[in-house]
Amino acid sequence: MDELELEFKLHPQLKADTWVIGDFPLCRLLMMKDANYPWFILVPRRAGVTEIYHLSAKERAQMIEESAELSETLADLFMARKMNVAALGNMVPQLHLHHIVRYEDDVAWPGPVWGVAEAKPYSDEQVTSIFKKLDVLLEGELDFILEIDAP
Known part of the structure; x- marks a missing residue:
């Protein structure tokens, strides 16, 4: 574990709005507490990083690999019509x-999801089911490590 990972702390807003699912080699995987859409977030475990160009070339490539793996997994699991992937900040x-x-x-279709609907809570059963399915699908993928903090 390098120094930047040791200093990594999840932003308070992300911590409040999500559950931690686990870690890829670079990024922490989170799930939004909003059942309107299956919505997941990757956060590089690097302190002080606010832009993708703050990552090294190797880390940028790793983030894209993790994003592609996650996108494909989610599209298959949830039978997506479209995957929206975005970094706003x-x-x-x-x-x-x-x-x-x-x-x-x-x-919100076909527009962006931000500000369209109030967050809709998941049931404990829904969260457990999603996490179990993700665990099975991501097991062994890019050295994913499950680390659930959900209800």
Whole structure:
């Protein structure tokens, strides 16, 4: 573990809005507490990183690999019509990459999801089911380590 990973702390807003699922070699995988959309976030475990260009070339490549693996897994698991992947950071400066599963009948289609609907809570059973499925699908993928902190 390098110094930047030792100093890594999840931004308070991300911590409040998500559950931790686990870690890829570079990024922590989070799930948004919003059942309107299957919505996941990758956060590089590097202190002080606010932009993708703050990562080394090797880390940028690793983040893209993790993002691609996650996108494919989510698209298959949730039978996505489209995967929205975005890094905004206007409200939360810590670098994080949203992975949102979209459907033509979701509340925000075809526009962006931000500010469209109030967050809808998941049931404990829904969260447990999603985490179990992700654990099976991500097991062994890019050295993913499950580390659930959900209800």
